[in-house]
Amino acid sequence: MTAQAAFAQSNKGCSDAPVLKERGQREVFCGLTGIVWLHRKIQDAFFLVVGSRTCAHLIQSAAGVMIFAEPRFATAIMEERDLAGLADANDELDRIVGQLLERRPDIKLLFLVGSCPSEVIKLDLSRSAERLSARHSPAVRVLNYSGSGIETTFTQGEDACLASLVPELALESADSDKSLLVVGALADVVEDQFRRLFDSLGIGPVAFLPPRRSSELPSVGPHTRYLLAQPFLGDTARALEERGAKRLNAPFPLGAEGTTAWLRAAADAWGIDGDRFEAVVEAPRTRARKALEPHRFRLANKRIFFFPDSQLEIPLARFVSSELGMNPLEVGTPYLHREHLGSELAQLRSDIVLSEGQDVEKQLDRCRTSSPDLVVCGLGLANPLEAEGIATKWSIELLFTPIQGYEQAGDLAELFARPLVRRTKLEV
């Protein structure tokens, strides 16, 4: 079955399925976590969290490795003096930013990232950003967004960051032709592959948000068509729409079929005919399908349970079910963005439990009862579940590893297969 056919079926799948909404303990990182991959992506940007020791500890624990003595992120840790009003928080922030920029003349874009403490004490970082931008321009542009745990979960930090970039994008010139904007942080290698594919298809000009350098911010306007590369970009999409850009409705570029349908959405908008499209995607799609083959053999009919974490859960459930023949039991997501996930939901079987929000204890109960073969969950839950005899895949790896596009389809499947393969090897 071709991708177009797969995604065109009018079967509504999970589109109207009831959603289990839960309120209880959420076992999810906050939006600050996005800094871990965003700072690698935008190479001249620095992320300054205005927060507490907890915030600093979270990023450090999520990043796990300390490859760089001076990473391009840091925390301005608020202390008693700042809270008691003994020190003016704005003066303090100005001092720290001054200190930082003096030390790092290579920084061209500075994000002030709000945290729970800065928001609870109502520190207005947008005004700070304006003030500091005025002071340090043109050398450095200062923006702000919230990565706080009271406002954002995990990947929403990227959404907030990208949304803060949208007002900075230049307006496309009035006579410009249609242009394509790919939105959502992708590994450089994936970005380059997509760029080549769009070139061969004759789709262009193509730009990516976020760019690798702040000087390469794309322009935007009514002629901009954008494709979401990540499923968690609700605010960014809204901001782009306000600038006149239009979203190309598509699933997400995961797996051979997901990638094909995603590219197809752009090809349709550019009026590329079927033959040309086939000629371009045929070879990489075949490669991807071939790469999936051995994994499908291992994974078909295995039962999989997704804890809510990255908001990638629904597209991933679609990928593992339609391309690997796996059997999703429950698919949890921190937030369910129906519009952006429409074509993914339509592909899911209607008897799958969709859950939004979380009560981790109750969800663990459901998970145990449903006795899945594989559980996708965060780092806090993985080893305890393994100790109970349940195989797990850590969801954070799905964000730190390149998984999008044809050439990564096999790698993505391998991430799901590896824990199961490992179990068959161990004899202890």
Add this chain to the structure above:
Amino acid sequence: MQLTLWTYEGPPHVGAMRIATAMDRVHYVLHAPQGDTYADLLFTMIERRDQRPPVTYTTFQARDLGGDTAELFKTAAKEAFDRFQPEALMVGASCTAELIQDDPGGLAAALQLPVPVVPLELPAYQKKENWGAAETFYQMVRRCAASHMPAGDWQRPARDPGRQPRCNLLGPSALGFRHRDDVTEITRLLDALGIDVHVVAPLGARPVDLARLGEADFNVVLYPEIAKTAADWLARTFKQPATTVVPIGVGATEDFIREVAEIAEIDPTTALASHQSRLPWYSRSVDSTYLTGKRVFIFGDATHAIAAARIAKDELGFEVVGLGTYSREFARDVRAVAKELGLEPLITDEYLEVERAVADAAPELVLGTQMERHIAKRLGIPSAVISAPIHVQDFPARYAPQMGFEGANVIFDTWVHPLMMGLEEHLLGMFREDFEFHDGAAPSHLSHGGASEPISVEVPLEPSSNADVMPLWAEDAERELKKIPFFVRGKARRNTEAFATERGLTAITLETLYDAKAYYSR
């Protein structure tokens, strides 16, 4: 505000989690936003625990702030109690909840639970992880032992001579550096002395065990950072003396035996005579000659840094060229030791400052936390980990205590191994003219992938203060310097530069190099 890149300690509620996780049948309800649940992974991933920490987070959101976050807390506490049925409930707030002032202690008390509720007030904007652990342990001990408190003028009666002396082991906790193995080692040591271990806490203790602490004759404080506050209270309340020597290293272990024997009123002679550490002989054997005067930089929590300094100097014959700690609470002790060694102590929790100090001291071995291990790796210096903060690899599968005589064996191996590798590399380097070997090839143990250069620091470190008058190396002198084994090369470079600077030379020639060598070998 303080600009922070990497932190040595987490917030104080993480310290409380280390106590809750170490103990049995307690539960901690933490008023905190969802992101704070990251702390679970410290225990499940770094320590490879097979259970989630016994912590429930309320995970309030912005939309709850206008409404009733207090109600949310009560529901969470009630549900956690019903589900986990703990014997004691700890309640508290993380940094964000501290700002909204919901009073978790009062709210939990209102639930009228049938178990002790221990409210923890851990000021997140002033204090840090170790302080939080110490305060939590103290509060737990106080609360659980309260009903057994004797009158203020009570005096501890003399031990019935028919009964073996008994002590508590205080301080081992979750996420501690080798705590579990230290407990085993010290329990064996005490057993050999004829002393019973009554309660180990917090590691493995139930609230009812804390209630029995007063029954022991004295307390052994294994980790002052965590147990000192509680031990001081027990000394006042139950008139229990506490040990002050931490038994890390051969000398300290012997001192510890003497101290314990004195408190317990027993004779230490046999125990001291029969000690079985291989460190003294290994250190004296000729193979170890090359360890003499090795320049070592030490940084860690106060307990481990102080112990390391003594071992390095007295038991391995190293030269300690830097000593510091991030534990401000115990800075005084570290200052005292540094003074004895004639060093300026480094009391800081700023990572970059430590990195600078290491680079300036040009040591041949760095003993520190995981943070210093990374510094050393970048600078191409051998290193070993001696203190938290630690990483998954610091929880080895094998038995590897730091304390007691076996601990001293482990320490000898772990510190000397990276240096031995250095020697081996030099022997290989003697064949440098052979085509397989070239000077650019990094020692295999210093880098993961055999990269030819140590990973360089993103931004150059600030030049040392006298950089402007630093003499220049002539090409032939520089070439000659490269022929010197890399593990003494740093020292040779520093000595030569110091020699030249003192004499106001602007260039270092081959001549200067050898003049300096002669000067320093006098």
